[in-house]
Amino acid sequence: MENTIIKLNNPILKLKDISVSYTAGKYAVKDVSARVAMNSITAIMGPSGCGKSTLLRAINRMHDLYPEIKVEGRASLDDKNIYQMNPMHVRKRIGMVFQRPNPFPSMSIYENVLAGYSLNGIKLKKQEKDKIVENCLRDVSLWDEVKDSLHKKGTFLSGGQQQRLCIARSIALEPEILLMDEPTSALDPIATKHIEDLLLELKKRFTIIIVTHNMGQAARISDYSMFMYMGDLVEYDKTAKMFDSPKDKRTAQYLSGQFG
Amino acid sequence: MTNTRYRQIKDKAFFYTVCAITAITMIPLISIIWELIKKGIKHINFSFFTEVAPSTLDAMLAKTAGEGMPGGIANGIVGTLLIVSVASLIAIPIGVLAGVQLAEKANSKFSHAIRFTAELLNGVPSIVLGIIAYAWVVRPITGGYSALAGSLALAIMMLPLIIRSTEESIKMLPTSLKEASLALGASYATTTIKIILPSAMSGMFTGILLSISRVMGETAPLILTALGSSVISLDLSKPSSAVPLLIWEFYNDPYLIDMIWSSSLFLLGLILLFNITAKQISKKWKTQ
Numbered sequence: 317m318e319n320t321i322i323k324l325n326n327p328i329l330k331l332k333d334i335s336v337s338y339t340a341g342k343y344a345v346k347d348v349s350a351r352v353a354m355n356s357i358t359a360i361m362g363p364s365g366c367g368k369s370t371l372l373r374a375i376n377r378m379h380d381l382y383p384e385i386k387v388e389g390r391a392s393l394d395d396k397n398i399y400q401m402n403p404m405h406v407r408k409r410i411g412m413v414f415q416r417p418n419p420f421p422s423m424s425i426y427e428n429v430l431a432g433y434s435l436n437g438i439k440l441k442k443q444e445k446d447k448i449v450e451n452c453l454r455d456v457s458l459w460d461e462v463k464d465s466l467h468k469k470g471t472f473l474s475g476g477q478q479q480r481l482c483i484a485r486s487i488a489l490e491p492e493i494l495l496m497d498e499p500t501s502a503l504d505p506i507a508t509k510h511i512e513d514l515l516l517e518l519k520k521r522f523t524i525i526i527v528t529h530n531m532g533q534a535a536r537i538s539d540y541s542m543f544m545y546m547g548d549l550v551e552y553d554k555t556a557k558m559f560d561s562p563k564d565k566r567t568a569q570y571l572s573g574q575f576g
Numbered sequence: 577m578t579n580t581r582y583r584q585i586k587d588k589a590f591f592y593t594v595c596a597i598t599a600i601t602m603i604p605l606i607s608i609i610w611e612l613i614k615k616g617i618k619h620i621n622f623s624f625f626t627e628v629a630p631s632t633l634d635a636m637l638a639k640t641a642g643e644g645m646p647g648g649i650a651n652g653i654v655g656t657l658l659i660v661s662v663a664s665l666i667a668i669p670i671g672v673l674a675g676v677q678l679a680e681k682a683n684s685k686f687s688h689a690i691r692f693t694a695e696l697l698n699g700v701p702s703i704v705l706g707i708i709a710y711a712w713v714v715r716p717i718t719g720g721y722s723a724l725a726g727s728l729a730l731a732i733m734m735l736p737l738i739i740r741s742t743e744e745s746i747k748m749l750p751t752s753l754k755e756a757s758l759a760l761g762a763s764y765a766t767t768t769i770k771i772i773l774p775s776a777m778s779g780m781f782t783g784i785l786l787s788i789s790r791v792m793g794e795t796a797p798l799i800l801t802a803l804g805s806s807v808i809s810l811d812l813s814k815p816s817s818a819v820p821l822l823i824w825e826f827y828n829d830p831y832l833i834d835m836i837w838s839s840s841l842f843l844l845g846l847i848l849l850f851n852i853t854a855k856q857i858s859k860k861w862k863t864q
Contacts, residue, residue, distance in 0.1 A: 378755060408761035418752040422774035435762035435770055482756070489760065 327351035328523050329375070329493060334389035336370050336379060344370045346547040347389070352493075352540075357515060357524045359538035359555065361531060363576040367547040368527045372495050375525070376410040377403045393492070408436065411486035411522075412495045416502050417478035419470030419485070426466040428481055429453060432489035452484040456514055476507025483514065487522065494518070496526040500533065512537050531571060535559050543567045612844060616837030624648040624838060628808060629822055635831040649839050651808045655723065655817040658810060659802060660792055662727035667734035668784060674735075675742020675780070676768060682747075690739070698736035705729045706797030714801060723809070723816035726802030730794060734787040741783020745776035778861030785854035789847045795820040819843045 329352040336345040345367040352358050360368040370379075379385040380403050391398040398406050419428045429449045433440055440448070449466065453459040458480045462473070470481050479499060486494060496515075500508040515524055515537055528534050534541050534555060541555040543564070551558060551567045562568040570576050623646075630638075630647030638646045674690055681687050709729035714721055753775060757767040773780070798804075803815040804825060819839060826835040 376759060378759065381755070381758065404761045404763060406761075407759050412756075412759035414752050414756060414759075416750070416752060418750065418756045420753065420756070420771055420775065422771070422777070431757070432760040435757055435760055435766050437766070485756075485760070 324351045324353045326354050328354040328393065329525075330390075330392045330395075331371075331375075332390040332392075334371065334374055334387070334391060336367070336374050336388075337386045338384065340386070343547050345374065345544075348544075348549040350542060350549060350552050352523060352525060354523050355519055355521075356539040357519050357526060357537055358540040358542065359534035360525065360527045360542045360544060361529070361534050361570070362542075362544035363570065364529065366544040368542075368544050369497050371544065371549075372497055372525060372527050375493070376407050376412050376495055378412070404436075408432070408489055409491055410493045410495060411489060411491035413479070413482050413486055413497070413499045415498045417475055417482050419473075419478050419481050421469065421471050423470065424467045425453075425462050425470045425473070425481060428470045429484050429488050431485055448488055452488045453481075455487060455518065456480040456484045457510070458484060474507070476503050476510060479503060479507070479511060480514065483511070483518075487518065491522065493523045493525065496524065498527050498529065501529065508533075529576070531576075543570060545570070609844070612837060612841040616839075616841035619645050619835060619838035620841065624842075625653065626650055628806060629817070629825070629835075630832065631806070632829055632831050635829075639831065645834055649819060649822050649835070649842065651805060651817040652819040652822040652839070653842075654808045654810070655802065655805065655821070656792060656819045658812075658816060659723050659726045659730060659798070659818055660788055662724065662812065663730035663734060663791060664784070664788060666727060666731035667738055667787070670731075671735050671738025671784075671787075672742050672773070672780065675739045676746065676772070678739065678743040679746035680768070694736040694739045697732065701796075702729075702733060702794055703796040703800070705732050706800035708732070709797065710800045718813045721801060721803035721815040722813050723802050724812040726798045726816065726818070727812070729797035729801050730791040733791050733794065733797070737787035737790065738780075738783055741786070742776070742780050745779025745783070746772055748779065749775050778858045781861075782854045782858040785850050785857070789850035789854070792847055792850070793820055793843055795824055799824065819846075 331348055331350045331352075334345060334348045335343050337343045348371055360372060362368045373379055374387050375391060375398070377387075377398065379387050387399070393401075393406070393409060398410075419425075420431055423431060426445075426449050427434065429452050430440070430445055433445075433448075450459060450463075453462065458477060461477060462481075465472070470478060473481060479502075483494075483499070500511050503511065512533065515526070518524065519539075526533075526538065538555045541553065541558045542549055543551045543558065543562075543566075545566050551562060551564045553563070558567065559571060562571055625648055627646075627648040628651040629649055630645065634646050638644065674694070678687050678691055706729050709725045709732075713725035713728055718724055749772065753771060754767055757771040758764070762771070798818050798821050802818055802821065804821045805815045805817045809816050820843060823836050823839045823843070826832040826839060
């Protein structure tokens with residue numbers, strides 16, 4: 317579809333005709349093409365079941381875990397096809413934060429931040445570790461709250477703190493893209509505000525793609541917005557422009573609260 | 577109004593009936609413990625733990641001299657610990673890996689086959705496992721009754737419980753845990769070893785302790801394999817004693833029959849200790 321490809325000067329990620337099916341012949345995501353701008357926040361909106369999370373998980377190849385799910389099309393990161401790369405390399409370069417905070421229960425806060433390194437067998441010196449932990453926890457503004465309990469289990473923290481810890485764990489590996497699957501839907505409004513402020517800070521260093529069912533959130537933080545409906549990418553534009561003058565009738569209806 | 581009153585009475589009656597029936601289930605255990613303490617506590621002293629089982633002659637001489645029962649069950653304690661430890665070394669790695677396979681590839685044909693086999697294995701009478709171990713180890717490998725054969729028989733008994741508890745504990749973990757690890761670029765093997773197994777540890781550990789406590793009291797398979805021994809032996813290729821074997825021997829000897837109560841008390845205490853530890857550990861891990 318013409319209107320779904322917006323011109324970008326330096327796209328970091330290009331999606332071309334991405335289709336995902338859970339059962340043969342039934343598409344949860346159908347022929348989605350889009351380019352994602354570097355150091356921006358791109359929001360994927362849409363009603364429940366529209367395929368927004370499915371599209372997001374196609375980007376870091378999370379669908380590989382489930383043999384029944386088929387992904388077609390091409391996704392390129394720096395002009396290399398993600399589907400032909402080693403999935404482990406893809407996931408190191410494209411981090412992911414999940415809907416429910418999921419710090420590793422067997423690890424301390426400190427170990428959770430460094431999990432990306434330890435799980436990939438990367439050995440670090442003590443000073444390097446300390447530095448990464450402090451920097452990442454400062455980046456997610458969690459440092460002051462946990463600096464005295466770094467060696468306690470991460471599961472002790474509140475939901476919002478746990479989610480910030482999960483973001484710290486993802487950015488510790490310095491990914492190029494950060495995928496976020498409704499990262500605030502399990503959190504209260506104050507914790508949500510915290511994370512949103514954080515994302516605006518983080519986009520200076522990372523490209524963020526966030527799935528959200530919260531239109532207000534998309535309007536507040538994103539530079540670009542995709543609107544998906546029944547597996548189709550209906551509209552993709554600068555957020556301000558889409559909220560101001562949506563081109564498609566369905567987008568207009570969704571944004572005005574007529575469904576969703 | 578009367579209707580509400582009637583329902584309240586019915587509710588209360590139901591509640592107290594449930595309580596009463598639940599209390600009945602506690603009677604057997606409490607009466608067993610009471611009986612064993614009453615009859616067995618008098619023989620439990622320091623030498624009970626440090627000396628080997630008395631011979632019929634010793635017991636006879638002591639009795640005619642009007643002295644207390646000589647000896648202890650040290651050979652049985654050492655034998656039980658040896659046989660059960662080796663059984664655990666065999667069963668834990670195999671059981672845990674099979675449990676991982678069942679949890680991760682729940683619907684593959686191979687998993688169905690393992691699950692089915694484990695269920696059947698759980699129903700195989702322990703004496704039959706003893707015969708199997710006799711045929712596999714006693715005759716071809718150790719050339720005679722041996723502790724190793726006993727360990728093998730007990731290891732086979734432990735497997736189903738370890739497999740099941742590992743599978744269940746892993747299945748209880750949220751999938752997002754595995755996804756979080758893979759999303760960091762970890763391999764499947766690393767995710768299993770460094771994330772899945774440690775997170776499922778409390779449930780697995782409980783299952784392992786319960787399986788140990790289950791086989792610790794087994795007698796039938798040991799009669800055909802470890803046979804029994806009157807000396808303390810750490811040699812896996814030689815016959816070995818075990819506490820349940822001693823109880824069986826004491827029962828068959830009129831001069832030693834007094835020892836069955838104290839030995840049974842000790843064995844039950846050891847098994848209860850394992851059970852309670854398993855509960856405590858899983859509780860502690862859960863709240864951490």
